[in-house]
Amino acid sequence: MELLVASGVGVLTAGGVWLILQGRSFSVILGLALLSYAVNLFIFASGRLAIGLPPILTKSTTGYTDPLTQALVLTAIVISFGMTAVIVVMALGAFLETGSDRVDIDDDSRDGL
Amino acid sequence: MADKVAAVALPDRNPLPMSLALIAALPFLGALLPGLMIRAGRDACALAAGSVTALALILLGLNAPAVLRGQVVQTRIDWLPALGLNANFMLDGLGLLFAGLILGIGLLIILYARFYLAKSDPMGPFYTYLMLFQGAMTGIVLSDNILLLLVFWELTSLSSFLLIGYWKHLPEGRRGARMALAVTGTGGLALIGGMLILGQIAGSHDLSVILTKGEVIRASPLYLPALILILLGCFTKSAQFPFQFWLPQAMAAPTPVSAYLHSATMVKAGIFLMARLWPVLAGTPEWFYLVATTGLVTMVIGAKVALFKDDLKALLAYSTVSQLGLVTLLLGLGTAQAAAVAMFHILNHATFKAALFMCAGIVDHEAGTRDIRRLGGLRRLMPLTFALTALAALSMAGIPPLNGFLSKEMMLEEVFNAPWMGNDWIVPVLAVTGALFSVAYSFRLIAHVFLGPVRTDYPQAPHDPGPGLWGAPAVLVALVIAIGLAPMTMAGWIVRASASATIGGVPYIKIVHWHGLAAPALWMSIFAIGGGLVLLGLHPHLARLWARVPRPEGAAIFAALVGGARALAQRITDALHGGSLRVALAVATVTIVAAGFFAFATGTHAPGTRALTPILPLAVVGWLLLVSATSALVLMHRQRLLALVLVGVIGLIVSVSFVFLSAPDLALTQILVEVATVVLLLLALNFLPKRPAREGSALRKAGHAVIAAGAGLGAGGLIHALMTRDFAFPTIADYHIANAKTQGGGTNIVNVILVDFRGYDTFGEIVVLGIAALVIFALTEAILRPGPANDRLLSWVPDQSRAGDRHPMMFVIATRLLLPVALMVGVYLFLRGHNQPGGGFIAALVVAVAFLMQFMASGLGWTQARQKIDYHAMIACGVLVAVATGIGAWANGVPFLTSDYGYFTLPVVGTFELATAALFDLGVFLTVLGAVLMALSSLSRIAIRAGGTVNAAPFDIDPQAGPPSASGGR
Known part of the structure; x- marks a missing residue:
């Protein structure tokens, strides 16, 4: 399972970073959503994986997974919703204000990479 | 927080154990009042601030008898004992003198400011800043813990920034505020370093302990670094050479601020600290040469510059610099007697200088200018102001019998016997020179502003102000005279108390006017007064000379330094990413990955030994779904509606994997947040381009792909390495598992952590979420204001074909039926949350989704018309409920947010558990619900502006309508 989770985190991170680098506000929002998944999974997995050991106290269990992570x-999930909502409204405001959904003001003059 | 309060046992017990903490806290509490009271008028606002200050002053007075008997009053509150950071307060003679000055003059300033500020100046914020500053200053002088002192020290820098920049429309005000913050803030950083070293040497962060370790500290090899760092903090704060330049720049502040901060209080904080640490640091050659030399240089330079300033406040500012230099010199001499004189002069300077600033403000207020060249002859027009200013200025000049004379004479007496590098005369000569210049500028203040012929070209017709303005300086001038005439009665006791606290012994205090003809100070005084008068006579010639001689300007050097640093930063930024978000993110990602790779490549690591969990076929299916959905999203992200569906799929798989990996609470939260997020994005997408054009070269895309792959490999590799190894240290998870039931009273460990063990974190989280919701509201307001964004919305043409049936009846009926069920589920999840998966976060999301469905079915306008909830109030209630629950723990005598629970039995219902944690969870519930609904309704408001009509009926078709035959042919 470790391999699956780790590769899942890797794929989500790569996808998120790629989308953020696309330079359009909507793709940045999508990219941040993917990065949030990746980060949340990362933190969660740092408590190590366990199957069938939910952190609910019962008498008939053999152990519990790490509840702290x-x-x-x-x-973090709830906060990332708040963050997404703020960015969405910011993106919306920027688009309505300028008529463009690029995240950089002058994209062509700054063809750095 | 305040979990243990104990008054230290003293010879006879302090009758007011908490009063010191209360004195320091009162101004901070008072800072809340002006904002509320301003609605009741400006008088009420000033009265509120004044009452709180007066109350603090009374409390201080109640403690005074004990202090004057020689006791040290202490209040100890353990805050973070593990860090040595405790809210310990102490009051001795030194603290009494300063706290008395801060609160007493603060009271006068509050009165003066009420009448000084113009109608257009917002008074609420002014008093709030003033009270904040007052609290910070009081905290400094009452702190017994040096870490606490540092906190208050930084607070004074911050609140003085707000006060100096109070007139936000004045560029010089903003510049002065920035410079004051930069200089005193930098000094504050040095001070932190010095204090930490001091605490390290002494082995304690409590001043009362440190003060007993003078020998150890002076013998330590770290003494000199600590001394230099502490002195940097003191010198920047007290505007000592070469940091004196910020003080004149800060004169752009309103005059009450100058009178308060820059004469009586903030600039004396550095002096206070030097006096406070005097028993520990003073008495060494290093101390003498650093402190006394700085004081001497500052005194002479300040006095000389003051003479040539034409701005009344600039003159006073430089004279303050000079007088502070005098006090620093006295402290630097390192003798007990000189320290006692320093205390006396601190008191005297505060009285005459605050009065002078206030009088300068009156002149500015009534004559319309404070440029000395445009003034003169005000004696007849403003006789009362003239009398007050003249008395205070004569005291500053050191004319008998006023109080300034007494302390200046004593100062000259002290410096007479102070050799500097083996040279006997340099200190007395320079001190007399400083005194001579101060006589000259004091007389110039009187002569060039008030004497001479009446002019006809004043900007306004000058006249004496009402008692509101002259009352405060009159009180101070009365003190100047009273201390001058009866020094031992009026000031002897406080000088004795503060001096004995400073030197840690009993000083000999005898303040008299006449020391006999043999006293060298007499002749030095006479020489200074005579020379000062000569200088004043020569002033026009000297001023011309002064204007021609070039000299380094501290402020200009500072500006050049800051400008240079800024230009350098600008160059680096431009070279690195030039302000492009994409390039900046790419650079940051590459750097992080490279740093990680460097650490990986150069470090040593053993293969992981942890037993792996088996790979199940179902998990492989989920993994395939995740990878293919993500790949599809990356490839097809320009088809935005499809992209949204794909994000939903990914979120779903993440939720399912949480269930699979023993995290039911996370799964519930994730799936609910997913619903809310997708709806939010759908609403936003309506107003964004649906299929933007392809852009960017293939090469650039390949570059991005490489960066992304590197980041993915790094993150995936790191977590794989983590998961395949055991914990390096025992985790604290076991503690939570073991104590969830016994201490938190719940079996759902995650929920117990959220509402109990880590309740503080959760509290912070909901506050952040509430702020985010308010930000969204504010942004929406900005979009809907008249402007380009609003115009674009008003002329919005839908770019998608619209549904014929905007509110399908089936959907409406279904959501209506689901609403009570969903609410019930929400309540159920909330109630069981402490013991089973659920809780405030999850319940709030369920309820939010239930309301959301109503929005979607019947439109926002229709739904909100039936839903009398103000989201702002809901968020505020949530946070307040959480705070109230936390504070409730204090009533139990336990720290903030400690939960309590008990089992109760009711007939019929049976035994059940009640926990305060449930109340806290209610706060979480309300905040999260309010925040989510606020975010979604804000977006809907944008949609309505773009032409979405508000429907009157829940759905568009009318079930009553039918073919004419069906209605009976009416």
């Missing part, structure tokens, strides 16, 4: 990620 879960608590961290839970709030």
Whole structure:
């Protein structure tokens, strides 16, 4: 399972970074969404993987997975929603204000990479 | 936070154990009042600030008898004992003198400012900043813990920045505020370093302990670095050479601020600290040469520059620099007697200088200018102001019998016997020179502003102001005279108390006017007064000479330094990414990946030994879905509607994998957030291009692909390495598992962590979420204001074909039926959250989605008309409920946010558990719900502006309507 999760995190990160580099506000938002998944999975997985050991106290279980990373990620998910919402409205405002959805003001004069 | 409060046992117990903390806290609490009271008028606003200050002053007065008996009043509150950071306060004679000055003059300033500020000046913020500053200053002088002192020290820098820049429309005000912040802030950083070293040497961060370790500290090899760093902090704050230049620049502040900060309080913070640490640091040659020399140079330079300033406030500013130099010199001499004189002069300077600033403000206010060249002859027009200014200025010049004379005479007496590098006369000569210049500028202030013929070209017709303005300086001038006439009665006791606290012994205090003809100070004084008068007579010639001689300007050097640093930063930025977000992100990503790779390539690592979890076929299916959805998203992201669906798919797989990997709470949260996010993005997408043109060269795309692949490999590799190894240290997870039930009273460990163990974090999270919602609201308001964005919305032409049936009846009926069910599920998830998957976050998201469905089905306008909830209020309620729950823990005598629970039995219902954590969770619930709904409704408001009509009926078709035959042929 470790390999699957790690490669999943890798794929999500790569996709997120690529989308962010596309320079359009909507693709930046999508890219940030993917990066949020990747980061949340990363933090969650740093508590190590466990199957069938939810952190709910019961008498009939053999152990529990790490609850702390879960608590961290839970709030992170909600916060990342807040962040996405702010960026969406910012992107919307920028597009409505300027008529362009590029994230760089003058894209062509700065053909750096 | 305040979990343990204990008054230290003293010879006889402090009758007011908490009062010191309260004195320091009162101004901060008072800072909240002006904003509220301003609605009741400017008088009420000033009255509120004044009452709080007066209350703090009374509390201080109640502690004074004990201090004057020689006790040290202490209040100890453990805050972060592990760091040595405790909210310990102490009050001795030194603290009493300064706290008395801060609060007493603060009270006068509050009165003066009420009448000084113009109608157009917002008074609420002014008093708020003033009270913040007052609290910070009071905190400095009452702190017993040096870390706490540093916190207050930084607060004074910040609040003085706000005060100096209060007139935001004045560029010089903003510039002065920035410069003051930069200089005192930099000094503050040095001070932090010095204080930490000091704490390290002494082995404690409590001043009361440090003050007993003078010998150890002076013998330490780290003494000199600590001394230099601390002095940097003191010299920048007290405007000592070569950092004196910020003080005149700060004169762009309103005059009440100058009178308060730049004469009586903030600039004396550095002096205070030198006096506070005097028993520990003073008495060495290093101390003498650093402090006394700086003081001497500052005193002479300040006095000389002051004479040639034509701006009344600039003159006073440089004279303050000079007088502070005098006090620094006295402290630097390192003798007990000189330190006692320093205390006396601090008191005297505060009285006459604050009065002079206020009088300068009156002149500025009534005559319309404070340029000395445009003034003169005001004696007849403003007799009262003239009298007040003259008395204060004569005191500053050191004319008997006023209080300035007494301390200046004592100062000259002290410096007479101070050899410098084996040279006996250099210190007295320079001190007399400084005194001579100060006589000259004091007389110039009187002569060039008030004496001479009445002019006809004043900008306004000058006249004496009402008692509101002259009242405060009159009180101070009365003190100047009273201390001057009866020094021992009026000031002897406080000088004795503060001096004995400073030197840690009992000084001999005898303040008299006449020391006899043999006293050298008498002749030095006479020489200074005579020379000062001669200088004043020569002033026009000297001023011409002064204007011609070039000299280095501290402010210009500072500006050049800052400008240079800025230009360098600009060059680096331009070379690196030139302001392009994409290039900046690419550079950052490459750097991070390269740094990680460098660490990986140069470090040593063993293969992972942790037993792996088996790969199940179902997981492989999920993984394939995830990878293919992500790849599809990357390839087809320009088809934005499709991209959105793909994001939904990815989010779903992530949620499912959380279930699979034993995280039910996460799965619930993720899937609900997913719904809200996709709806949000859908709403936004309506107003963004749906299929933007392809752009960027293939080469550039390949570059991006390489960067992205590197980042992916790095992140994936890192987490794989983590997961295949065991924990390097025992985790704290076991603690949470073991104590969730016994201490938190719940079996859902994740929820117990959220609302109890890490409740503070959660509290921060909901506050952030609330702020994010408010930001969204503000952004929406900005978009909907008249402007290009609003115009574009008003002329919006839908670029998608529209549905014929905007509000399908099936959908409306279904969501209507689902609403109570969803609400019920929300309540259920909330209630069981402490023990089973659920809780405030998840319940709020369920309820939010339930409301969201109503929006989607019948439109925002229709739904909101039936939903009497103000989202702002909901967010505020949520945060307040959380705060109230946290504070409730104090009533139990336990730290903020400690939860409590108990089991209760009711007939019929049976035994059930009630936990305060549920209340906190309610706060979380309200905030999250309010924030999500605020975000979505803001976007909907944009849609309405773009021509979306608000429907009156829940759905578009009318079920009553039918063919004419069906209605009975009416």
